[in-house]
Amino acid sequence: MKRVAAIDCGTNSIRLLVADIDPATGELHELDRRMTIVRLGQDVDRTGRLAPDALERTFAACREYAKAIKDLGVPGGDRPALRFVATSASRDASNREDFVRGVREILGVEPEVITGDEEAALSFAGATRELTAHEGHGSGVPASAGEQDSGGPDTGLGAPYLVVDIGGGSTEFVVGDREVHAARSVNIGCVRMTERHFTDASGRVPEPGTPTAGQIAAIRADVESALDEVEQTVPLRPADGGDYTLVGLAGSVTTVAAIALGLSAYDSAAIHHSRVSFDEVREITDRLLHSTHAERAAIPVMHPGRVDVIGAGALVLRTLMERAGAREVVVSEHDILDGIAFAVAERAGA
Structure with a gap:
C-alpha cells in the first residue's frame, strides 16, 4: 500500500484525500477526507480575476491541509506523494499566478491547472473504478x-x-x-x-x-x-x-x-x-x-x-x-x- 494525498481545488470548494492505495488492485483505504467551501471562483465569471479574499480563504484551507498531510506521514522530498489539481476557476483567471505561487509556498508542490478534458478523465477514473470492479458480479x-x-x-x-x-x-x-x-x-x-x-x-x-x-x-x-x-x-x-x-x-x-x-x-x-x-x-x-x-x-x-x-x-x-x-x-x-x-x-x- 502506498500512502498518498490528493487535493482538488474547484470553483466552490477545496477538498483533501489522504489514503493508502494498492495500485495493482485499486484498493483504497481512506485516512482523511475533508471539504472546505472557499468559493475561489467568486466573481470570476464577471471580473476574470481571483478575488483577494477568495485567495486568502483558499490559502487558509491549504495551511490546514498541509498540517494534516504532515501529521499522517505522507512522503515528501523530491517526489512528494501529493498532487494538487486546480480546475475551472483557476483556468479562467487572469491572475492565476498569484494562486499558483501561494499554493507552492504553503504545500511545496506546483498546483496543476488542468484542462477540462484532463478533469473529465480523472473524474471518470475516480467514479467508476469500484463499479467496473463489480461488473459481472x-x-x-x-x-x-x-x-x-x-x-x-x-x-x-x-x-x-x-x-x-x-x-x-x-x-x-x-x-x-x-x-x-x-x-x-x-x-x-x-x-x-x-x-x-x-x-x-x-x-x-x-x-x-x-x-x-x-x-x-x-x-x-x-x-x-x-x-x-x-x-x-x-x-x-x-x-x-x-x-x-x-x-x-x-x-x-x-x-x-x-x-x-x-x-x-x-x-x-x-x-x-x-x-x-x-x-x-x-x-x-x-x-x-x-x-x-x-x-x-x-x-x-x-x-x-x-x-x-x-x-x-x-x-x-x-x-x-x-x-x-x-x-x-x-x-x-x-x-x-x-x-x-x-x-x-x-x-x-x-
Missing part, C-alpha cells in the same frame, strides 16, 4: 432512494457509463466503460449559473433568495445550449438505443441525494452509490427553486456554502436527465479526488 449498488431493489444483488447496472461532474464553474461529461471514449467540459457550474442569473448588481443573491420564473428559464436556456455543445463530442444517449448508467458527482448531486434519502444529517456512506429517480430529482429541484434562502438553509443536510447555489446545481442535473432520457442517477462520493489519488499511487509505483 453484481454492481453492489443499492436501490433507488424511493424504492426497494427486488432484483437481488445484481442490479443490472454496468457499462457504458455517462459520468457527470457538476462543479461550481463547469460541468464535465464523460462516456466510457473501463476507459474514456469521449469527454467534454462546459461552463455551466452551479456557482457560475447562480452568479450569472440569480444575483443582483452587488453580486449577491437578493432576499428572500427565490429566483423568478425568468431567471430559472435563463439558466435552463444556458444549460440547453451547453448540452448542444456537449453532444458534438459526447453522445448523451447510446447510438444502439440502449441506456447508460448515469453516475452523478459533486456537491449538487450528493446534496440532492441526501434530501431524497430523507437524511437528518449528511451521511457519505448512505449517499455513496444511492440511486435517485428522475421523478425525485424533478420534485427536489422544484422545491429548492421555489424555496427561500432561510428554507433551504434549514434543510438538515444543506452545507451553508451551498444554500445559494444548490438550486442552480439541481437544475443542471434535472435538465441533463431530461435531455439524456435518464430514469435515475447513481450518486458517487468518489470522484476526481479519488482519480487524483489513484494517479499519484500509480506514479509512485512506476
Whole structure:
C-alpha cells in the first residue's frame, strides 16, 4: 500500500484525500477526507480575476491541509506523494499566478491547472473504478432512494457509463466503460449559473433568495445550449438505443441525494452509490427553486456554502436527465479526488 494525498481545488470548494492505495488492485483505504467551501471562483465569471479574499480563504484551507498531510506521514522530498489539481476557476483567471505561487509556498508542490478534458478523465477514473470492479458480479449498488431493489444483488447496472461532474464553474461529461471514449467540459457550474442569473448588481443573491420564473428559464436556456455543445463530442444517449448508467458527482448531486434519502444529517456512506429517480430529482429541484434562502438553509443536510447555489446545481442535473432520457442517477462520493489519488499511487509505483 502506498500512502498518498490528493487535493482538488474547484470553483466552490477545496477538498483533501489522504489514503493508502494498492495500485495493482485499486484498493483504497481512506485516512482523511475533508471539504472546505472557499468559493475561489467568486466573481470570476464577471471580473476574470481571483478575488483577494477568495485567495486568502483558499490559502487558509491549504495551511490546514498541509498540517494534516504532515501529521499522517505522507512522503515528501523530491517526489512528494501529493498532487494538487486546480480546475475551472483557476483556468479562467487572469491572475492565476498569484494562486499558483501561494499554493507552492504553503504545500511545496506546483498546483496543476488542468484542462477540462484532463478533469473529465480523472473524474471518470475516480467514479467508476469500484463499479467496473463489480461488473459481472453484481454492481453492489443499492436501490433507488424511493424504492426497494427486488432484483437481488445484481442490479443490472454496468457499462457504458455517462459520468457527470457538476462543479461550481463547469460541468464535465464523460462516456466510457473501463476507459474514456469521449469527454467534454462546459461552463455551466452551479456557482457560475447562480452568479450569472440569480444575483443582483452587488453580486449577491437578493432576499428572500427565490429566483423568478425568468431567471430559472435563463439558466435552463444556458444549460440547453451547453448540452448542444456537449453532444458534438459526447453522445448523451447510446447510438444502439440502449441506456447508460448515469453516475452523478459533486456537491449538487450528493446534496440532492441526501434530501431524497430523507437524511437528518449528511451521511457519505448512505449517499455513496444511492440511486435517485428522475421523478425525485424533478420534485427536489422544484422545491429548492421555489424555496427561500432561510428554507433551504434549514434543510438538515444543506452545507451553508451551498444554500445559494444548490438550486442552480439541481437544475443542471434535472435538465441533463431530461435531455439524456435518464430514469435515475447513481450518486458517487468518489470522484476526481479519488482519480487524483489513484494517479499519484500509480506514479509512485512506476
